[in-house]
Amino acid sequence: QVQLVESGGGVVQPGGSLRLSCEGSEFTFSSYGMHWVRQAPGKGLEWVAFIRHDGSNKYYASSVKGRFTISRDNSKNTLYLQMDSLRTEDTAVYYCTRDAVAVAGSGTRSDHWGQGTLVTVSS
């Protein structure tokens, strides 16, 4: 069955950087767009970014545009989220999710979710 395993979370100071990774398995990673979704402690879900299956298009939430970069390496079945200029409000569990539709254009619903990795931005 589809597996998504995130890594790279941790504690970072405001203004710092962090790179999250998500390794996918048991599906053809290169055929699916991928998302990052986050959830601040005790709060709701917030969509963060999407990348097309081939990396040709990327989309971002306005709250992270210009600070976060989504990318992927299909040869390694791995999705990334480079987070720069981190703020305290970026503190959240970050989930990697698979788009439900192969070769989707700008993203659709998420049919598989990883367990998440916690990012804490604090001085």
Next chain:
Amino acid sequence: DIQMTQSPSSLSASIGDRVTITCRASQGISNYLAWYQQKPGKVPKLLIYAAFTLQSGVPSRFSGSGSGTDFTLTISSLQPEDVATYYCQRYNSAPLIFGGGTKVEIK
């Protein structure tokens, strides 16, 4: 950006009750709407997509309806395992906005 507003933010109902959650888009999104269930301490799970299509394996007591700007998620007979927070999400175009969530509890 098209915003998504869910109501109520929380509700309490008895076992066997019919429960309805609404989600309103600030502009029309056709039927590009999904519903997710997140049980306490768990990862979100896709329940419904395209406004009314049940994801594989989801119990038939869950149903979705609506199109354009107004959508509903209905649980026909609330069960103890349905205690969760439910989120709608539009996906007509990026950014893919989630609603604020509705927490469902047992009375």
